[in-house]
Amino acid sequence: MSKPVKEYITNDLKSRWDGVSDALLVDVAELEANDTVALRKQLREKSIHLLVVKNSLARRATEGTSLGPAFEGLGGTTAVVWGAEDIVSLAKEVTKLADGKDFEKFETKGGVMDGAKLSPEEVKQVSKWPSRTEQLSMLMGQILSPGATLSGQLLAGGANLASQVKQISEKEEE
Template sequence: MSKYVKDLIAKDLQSRLDGVEDALLVNVIGLTANATNRLRSELESKDINLLVIKNSLARRATAGSSLAPMFDGLAGTSAICWGGEDIVHLAKEVARLVDNSDFEAFKARGGVMDGEALSAAEVIAVSRWPSRTEQLSILVGQILGPGATLAAQLIGPGGALASQIKQKSEGEAALEE
């Protein structure tokens, strides 16, 4: 491949990955054409992109970006996965597909998160984290929990006193009849 063609491919890849901060590397070598099409359609339904690229071209395209550490020390051909809601959602989908017997050759090879390279084991570890939505619900629960407890403690004695006054007035009303 001539240098001109390599530069064109690198520029195209650079434009596709523009704005991408987190991505994962996977291995799709060994999948049949039908399995690859099913894999791509499953990923596409979750708004996840999959692109098979030669590592040297990917290194050239991502030089100076936050994705560059992902390609350090890799050889051969890899597939880049990016998209989804966040890196945790992406890692969960990749881990789910790694465990799927329909895609036996599909393996996680690593990735990059916040500019730091991830190993295959770290990708699986990230997949066990709570998603962004789950993290927000946990945070909201922690923020609202003490306030709800305080409100219950403030209302509780007043409610008990009101109940006793009501019982007392009902008892006096019964005596008057």
């Protein structure tokens, strides 16, 4: 590959990964063509991108970025997966695909999260964390819970009083 072509590909990778801080590395080399098309379609539906890259060009494109550690010491065929809502959602999807029976030869090679390199085992651990949406719902529950409890306690006294007044008025009517 000529130097201008390498430079062009490197610049293209830099522009694609601009603003991306979390990504996972997978191996899709042994998948059949139809399986690869089905895999890409499944990922695309969830706003996840998959790109097979040459390791040396990826290293050159991510040099000095938060994605850089992912490509250190990497060998063999590599595909980069990025996107989704957050790294946890991405890890959940990749782990589900790697453990599933649809794509048996699909495997996780690691990744990077906030500039820290992840091993395949760490990717599985991250996939067990609550996603961003789940964390936000838990946080909202914790924020709203004291208010709901206080509201219930304040309204309970008034409800009890109204019930007693109603009972007294019913007795007087009899």
